[in-house]
Amino acid sequence: MSEGESLTRQASRGAAWSLASNVAVSAISFIGTAILARMLTPKDFGLMGMAALVTSIVSLFGNFGLGAALVQKKDATEEDFSTAFWANCATGAALMFICVIGSPLASLFFHEKNVQWILILLSFNFMLAALCSVHSTRILKRVHMKPMALIEVGGRIFRVGIMLVAAFCGMSFWSIVIGMIVERLFKTVAFIILDPWRPGYIFSMQKFREMFRFGRNILGGEFLAYLNVNMDFIVTGRVLGADLLGFYQMAYNLPHLLKDYVSGSIGTVAFPVFCKVQDDNDRLVKGYLKIVKFIALATFPVLAGLVFTAHDFIFVAYGERWLPAVVPLQILCFCAAFASVNSIVGFLLYAKGRPDLGFKWECVRLPATIIAILIGVHFGGIVGVAWGMLVIEFFSIVMVWLIFRILNNSFSRYWSAILPATVACGVMTGALVSINGIHLINGMTPWLRLITEFVVGTGIYVLVIVFGFKTVFKEAVDFVKHSSGRTSQ
Helix, strand or coil, rough: CCHHHHHHHHHHHHHHHHHHHHHHHHHHEEEEEEEHHHHCCCHHHHHHHHHHHHHHHCCCCCCCHHCCCCCCCCCHHHHHHHHHHHHHHHHHHHHHHHHHHHHHHHHHHHCCCHHHHHHHHHHHHHHHHHHHHHHHHHHHHHCCCHHHHHHHHHHHHHHHHHHHHHHCCCCCHHHHHHHHHHHHHHHHHHHHHHHHCCCCCCCCCHHHHHHHHHHHHHHHHHHHHHHHHHHHHHHCCCCCCCHHHHHHHHHHHHHHHHHHHHHHHHHHHHHHHHCCCCCHHHHHHHHHHHHHHHHHHHHHHHHHHHHHHHHHHHHHHHCCHHHHHHHHHHHHHHHHHHHHHHHHHHHHHCCCCCCCHHHHHHHHHHHHHHHHHHHHHHHHHHHHHHHHHEEEEEEEEHHHHHHHHCCCCCCCCHHHHHHHHHHHHHHHHHHHHHHHCCCCCCCCHHHHHHHHHHHHHHHHHHHHHHHHCCHHHHHHHHHHHHHHCCCCC
């Protein structure tokens, strides 16, 4: 087997396991959230959204980008791993302390006293994450995605189970807090057991500086990216309050859950694979375009279908009281579609050792994001915020164009990659609009109409891909064969 074939098979299997894990995790999360939505109030979800904004921004500083530096480094040594471990532990303890000390300020900012106590409990997760950070990085570096997938699914099952039991006992938003801590504890113990490596009593300042020089731009870029992605939550929570934040968060999470799990699962595998061919621009671009094509094929039809069925979907899945989330959901589906095919471009920069470019782009994007959201919230509430996020995400295509220039490749190849999914979605949507005009369909109950539109839409989309884009269909079949190991040796 050639090196290219071996790498393709390794990447395909890794991506398949990662994708299967994220599909399972998203399904479990969706079912759990649908049940919780009938047991808790929008304000309960809004309070957790406020706390999550704080813990997420603090957690960005959890490893100084050392994990990515270890993956990118081809000749990482025991000294590198041990240095990263002790640095992460020290950072985890510091972040835990900062979260506790800063919790009263967060409570004042959002005008919600419960946010303080939620943050104090969730602060323990920083130390738990630090204890297994190098173990999980070592597994990722080897592209061993099966055990990581099993841990992720197991952790989410524990989390949802605990949340539902606690919510049934009347613990309101505390049920979500307890579930998050239980999941983090499970994953920490599992990663440490899975990887036999144990840190030595070694800390090299020289090694730390080497890794930090690479990771600092990732750290800065992720910090600014966090602000760009979550500025809508921050403004909505601060200006409109916990109730409207709960509606907006529900609208945002549904489409972006799909984006994060499809793009995230493939991107997680793509990064270490890109690093192995970092000196070959043609192979990098070819691999990137194939990933973009598969992401578009998976995410575009689901998001297009969700736009069309948003009202029935919200009504059936979460109940009538969540209907104010329908219009923001429809707008944010388009936002998630753009983000799904643009989000992994940063891994190309990491593989090429140029995370500084990603940092500079986020510096440019942040002021534009703030302006768009402030205008949106002033004129249209949560609907205006959704429009602001869509405008910003659309213009992120500029970064993709820049990467193609750096890698000396034609940007038209990018459009060619997403064309099959775009055309098939157009045909599917046109067909759904047509059948929706039939009186029989309109007279159905929401859940029956939802099932009918799902079956019809899926069938039409698949037929367009199979007969209209035969080469793309063959590539998808080959991907499945590589993933399952059914190719010839």
